[in-house]
Amino acid sequence: MRAVDEVIRTRLYSDVVLVRQVSEYIIGGGGKRLRPALLVLAAGASGYQGTQHHELAAVVEFIHTATLLHDDVVDESSLRRGASTANALFGNAASVLVGDFLYSRAFQMMVRVGSMRVMEVLADATNTIAEGEVLQLLNCHDADIDEERYLQVIRFKTAKLFEAATRLGAILGHASEGDEEAMAAYGMRIGTAFQLIDDVLDYSGDNGQTGKNIGDDLAEGKPTLPLLYAMQNGNAQQTALIRHAIEHGGLEEFEPVLQTIRETGALDYAKAQAQREANAACEAISHLHDSNYKQCLLELANFAVTRDH
DSSP states (O other), X not given: OHHHHHHHHHHTOOSSHHHHHXXXXXXXXXXXXXXXXXXHHHHHHTTOOSSHHHXXXXXXXXXXXXXXXXXXXXXXXXXXXXXXXXXXXXXXXXXXXXXXXXXXXXXXXHHHHTOHHHHHHHHHHHHHHHHHHHHHHHHTTOTTOOHHHHHHHHIIIIIHHHHHHHHHHHHHTTOOHHHHHHHHHHHHHHHHHHHHHHHHHHHHOOHHXXXXXXXXXXXXXXXXXXXXXXHHHSOHHHHHHHHHXXXXXXXXXXXXXXXXXXXXXXXXXXXXXXXXXXXXXXXXXXXXXXXXXXXXXXXXXXXXXHOOO
């Protein structure tokens, strides 16, 4: 990962000062580097011996960071990773344009790897992520979406890049088609579990640990799984309360909504769904040859559902 960070620092350079400032601010903001770590581990578990996984891990982190820059503008967020968002500091225009720079730099880097298969995976993933962003926008303030539509947004918007990261590791290691699909399934499942816990933490974490404002999802009218479950399993008054909160957004009703979420067991349900995804991720790679890399992948599946930040 130190090698990956060195690639990130080198490839961030631009002669345009503002591009460097915003890029370095967001990249250096204390992210978990989980997606690049997954790519490195998947490559190791697949027997890869070269150094191209460092470059592709940086590509994945750049794509992820570009989505964060754009997300925060769309969501009008002011806090991420415990610090002010780039758009809060530099403005919306700079955040969007530097996000574009990171996307295009990522594609410059993947071209250098010289693999059409790699480019295909990353191009498809980036396109799917964009579709997921639009789907989430369409779902905002819609209290009638079901769990499957909610999960579709997660699979597109978040889990797809996890899937791409682990698939790329397998591709670098020249894994068999079956093992590549298994690694991709692991990535999709762990990415889904990761986002489910993110949605839980929006109602159970604290700003100091999560690094974001608690209740942001409710303020934006996002119908996440804790809200959907509470609305479906609460009494008539509780259902009406959550429906109104989703349709109108804002934090005026945060405390009664939070109480309803707790009383209906919505957080436990969402955690159980996340655990199911993590278990499926581990099962997907259970047949792979035992190694330290595989063990780390299994441990990361556990981290995805037990973390508090």
